[in-house]
Amino acid sequence: MTLLTLANPAAELLPQPALVIALAGQPNVGKSTIFNDLTGETQYVSNWPGKTSEQKIGFVHSHGSPIQLVDLPGTYSLSANSADERVARDYLIRQQPDVVALIVNATALERNLYLLAELLALPVKIVIGLNMLDSAAQQGITIEPHVLEAALGLPVVPMTASKAQGVTALLDAAIRLAQDPSACEPTRPEIRADHRSVLEQIQHLISDHVPAPYPPSWAALKLLEGDREVTELLQAHLGEQWEPVHAILVQHDDAALAIASGRYEWIGRMLRVAVTQPRAGQLTLTDRIDRAATHPIWGILILLGILGLLFFLTYALGTPLQTWLDVQLVQGGGAWAVAQLSTAPPWLTGLLVHGIIAGVGTVLTLLPILLIFFASLSFLEDVGYMARAAYVMDRFMHLMGLHGKSFLPIFLGFGCNVPAVMGTRMIESPKARLTTILITPLVPCTARLAVIATLAPIFFGKQALWVSWGLIALNLVLLTGLGIGLHEGLMGGEHKAFIMEMPLYQIPRLRTIARSLWLRLVDFMKMAGTIILVVSVALWALSTFPGGSIQTSYLGMIGQKLEPFGRVMGLEWPMLVALLASFVRKENTIPTLAVLYGAGAQGAGLAVVLGSRLTQPAALAFLAVQMLFIPCLATLATIRQETHSWRWTLFSLGLLLVISLTAGVIIYQMGTLLGL
Amino acid sequence: MLIKPHTSAIPGKAASTDVPLSQLPPGTICTVTAISGGNELVSRLACMGFTPGIEVILLQNIGRGLLIARVRETRLALGRGEAEKILVRPINT
Numbered sequence: 001m002t003l004l005t006l007a008n009p010a011a012e013l014l015p016q017p018a019l020v021i022a023l024a025g026q027p028n029v030g031k032s033t034i035f036n037d038l039t040g041e042t043q044y045v046s047n048w049p050g051k052t053s054e055q056k057i058g059f060v061h062s063h064g065s066p067i068q069l070v071d072l073p074g075t076y077s078l079s080a081n082s083a084d085e086r087v088a089r090d091y092l093i094r095q096q097p098d099v100v101a102l103i104v105n106a107t108a109l110e111r112n113l114y115l116l117a118e119l120l121a122l123p124v125k126i127v128i129g130l131n132m133l134d135s136a137a138q139q140g141i142t143i144e145p146h147v148l149e150a151a152l153g154l155p156v157v158p159m160t161a162s163k164a165q166g167v168t169a170l171l172d173a174a175i176r177l178a179q180d181p182s183a184c185e186p187t188r189p190e191i192r193a194d195h196r197s198v199l200e201q202i203q204h205l206i207s208d209h210v211p212a213p214y215p216p217s218w219a220a221l222k223l224l225e226g227d228r229e230v231t232e233l234l235q236a237h238l239g240e241q242w243e244p245v246h247a248i249l250v251q252h253d254d255a256a257l258a259i260a261s262g263r264y265e266w267i268g269r270m271l272r273v274a275v276t277q278p279r280a281g282q283l284t285l286t287d288r289i290d291r292a293a294t295h296p297i298w299g300i301l302i303l304l305g306i307l308g309l310l311f312f313l314t315y316a317l318g319t320p321l322q323t324w325l326d327v328q329l330v331q332g333g334g335a336w337a338v339a340q341l342s343t344a345p346p347w348l349t350g351l352l353v354h355g356i357i358a359g360v361g362t363v364l365t366l367l368p369i370l371l372i373f374f375a376s377l378s379f380l381e382d383v384g385y386m387a388r389a390a391y392v393m394d395r396f397m398h399l400m401g402l403h404g405k406s407f408l409p410i411f412l413g414f415g416c417n418v419p420a421v422m423g424t425r426m427i428e429s430p431k432a433r434l435t436t437i438l439i440t441p442l443v444p445c446t447a448r449l450a451v452i453a454t455l456a457p458i459f460f461g462k463q464a465l466w467v468s469w470g471l472i473a474l475n476l477v478l479l480t481g482l483g484i485g486l487h488e489g490l491m492g493g494e495h496k497a498f499i500m501e502m503p504l505y506q507i508p509r510l511r512t513i514a515r516s517l518w519l520r521l522v523d524f525m526k527m528a529g530t531i532i533l534v535v536s537v538a539l540w541a542l543s544t545f546p547g548g549s550i551q552t553s554y555l556g557m558i559g560q561k562l563e564p565f566g567r568v569m570g571l572e573w574p575m576l577v578a579l580l581a582s583f584v585r586k587e588n589t590i591p592t593l594a595v596l597y598g599a600g601a602q603g604a605g606l607a608v609v610l611g612s613r614l615t616q617p618a619a620l621a622f623l624a625v626q627m628l629f630i631p632c633l634a635t636l637a638t639i640r641q642e643t644h645s646w647r648w649t650l651f652s653l654g655l656l657l658v659i660s661l662t663a664g665v666i667i668y669q670m671g672t673l674l675g676l
Numbered sequence: 677m678l679i680k681p682h683t684s685a686i687p688g689k690a691a692s693t694d695v696p697l698s699q700l701p702p703g704t705i706c707t708v709t710a711i712s713g714g715n716e717l718v719s720r721l722a723c724m725g726f727t728p729g730i731e732v733i734l735l736q737n738i739g740r741g742l743l744i745a746r747v748r749e750t751r752l753a754l755g756r757g758e759a760e761k762i763l764v765r766p767i768n769t
Contacts, residue, residue: 076720076723076724077719077720077722077723079716079719079720079723081716081719081720107749108748108749108750109749110725110748110749111723111724111725111748111749111750114722114723114725115723118723225715225719226715226716226718226719227715227719228715228716253715256715256718256719256722257711257718257722257727257728260718260719260722260723260727261722261727261728261729264727264730277749286751287735287746287751290735290736290744290751294736294744296738296741387753390753391742391744391753394741394742394753395741497716497717497720497755497757497758498742498753498754498755498757498758499720499721499724499752499753499754499755499758500752500753501724501750501751501752501753502744502751502752502753503751504751
């Protein structure tokens, strides 16, 4: 496969599947472990048509024929309460996969089978993956899969996916079921007798009007449950005949809870013989750990400790490795290329050294830091701590209209914005995730802080420290403001009911962590090999041609053309060029300034040539723009990859351009007015 | 009639022993008697395990912010607003 098809899987290039299996399940059931295990690197992620929810598709070969696996979003039910739930049920109803593999968590079977109760109202063939049996055994829960299978009338496959047990058996069971549907003769939940006649009445009234492919019995049930989407759909299709249906629904507006209770009663009957629970009401290890981890004071201290450790690891391990890679890969690779190509035309050497090696190489030096961040994130998520961190931070993130889950990605941004944007994957609500992605570039990353640490003393001498803190504060104030603004804009300020599952703590499973780490790295390398390669080369060309030096290049000309705009911020054209150059990597600001102002080879030269060039307001404006400027290339490419949308990527670019330049203008003009 | 049936949708006006989950101290074991609020909230709470008659253990409640409750072997963090809509009757232990 070429790089192009890896990054952009066009439909016609994908194998024609002999069978389509949809993976369904509630959150925290180990569904993604199973999906990753089965599909590996064949998976690709895009958005569901017209939605911001992610659609993951992968392939697995069984006896020579390709099978398509579709990973449905993890949902607790099939109501229309969230975008994920709508996506999952739309897919099941419209695309009609051959088999649905429902993964359930054996430690919370009762709640997990609620989704089965809902699935059974749809015309689908179901095989159950009874996962996390090892955790269930630890909890003292014993389950007899055969008894459960007999009660449900569905194939039940016992699994411990974290140890790769039962994964192949699940696939085989799904294939067998597709070939021979007789194994799926489920008992179905029934609703209470008084509601049953109501349901029949509604079904009778609507059955001629339900648009295909919605099953009328399902539509009637969802109407009785008060499902908003189905209600609107049928209201539109029934026209005047809606009134009698509406009258019945108003009379039975308490039916939703009765139907839900009925489902749990059915589940209770299904589980009665198959499952033995220890006495309920005992405090488990998870509850005891939670006493500290979710405590209003201890909880925050524990979180701070973990974050401290994470950053210690980054600086003690990641930064030295990054510097080493920079020396080996970018500088060493550059020198090597120059030596090898001594007879080649200068443009070719330039392309290789300043375009490809400088651009892609620089992005690859981020790998150690990304590895540390992703490994830590996967570890914390797998252990079950992530939900606790979200719980503890929820109060603070609420100020931005965001949930606690947005805290960690934003915090990671101080290290590097790239893992921060990738880290938003754990936020379930697509809108909250998008908001978090859009505000993350305002978190000052280490690269930008390094630039400030170099330049602030040159411009401000002893006041440099205060200026630096002020600039960081400005970033955070704007980040909060943008968060509130986007919350109003994207979510209409709505406050969704907050209900978050706190999964059981468990011993981290290295296989799961390694798997997810590997897949993220593959994603990152694909990105470096495609989008970052292309843009790096383009930027090198812009800064080289036609003159051969940056002063005489297109970039230099653009800078000179832009000088009138720069004046509004008190900036000369080389400063604008330096800002543009910082797009490839934020540290580029300093060498670009050095070249353009003709500083000597020693770093001291820059201080001499630069220190006197700018008035204090102009210097402050320059540093502020540098801190707020458009995300670097790697971050922007990651935003594109995570949102699957050029529109939002360009929106982010434009937004930060406007924010940074506006701040620059205001700072310079105010400063000059005040006579600083 | 002085005592209204405890399925009333108005918190605090139900049978005298029914209180919103949000008002109980941590450690309380109680039974859900009713869930008030719109269809969407009822449906979200129901699919996470809250239905009338089920036993709930309140694990964490500091009087503001989120609460943690255990229901059907699942620990759930709940917004205060949501917990106010869950009416429960404490079980004497």
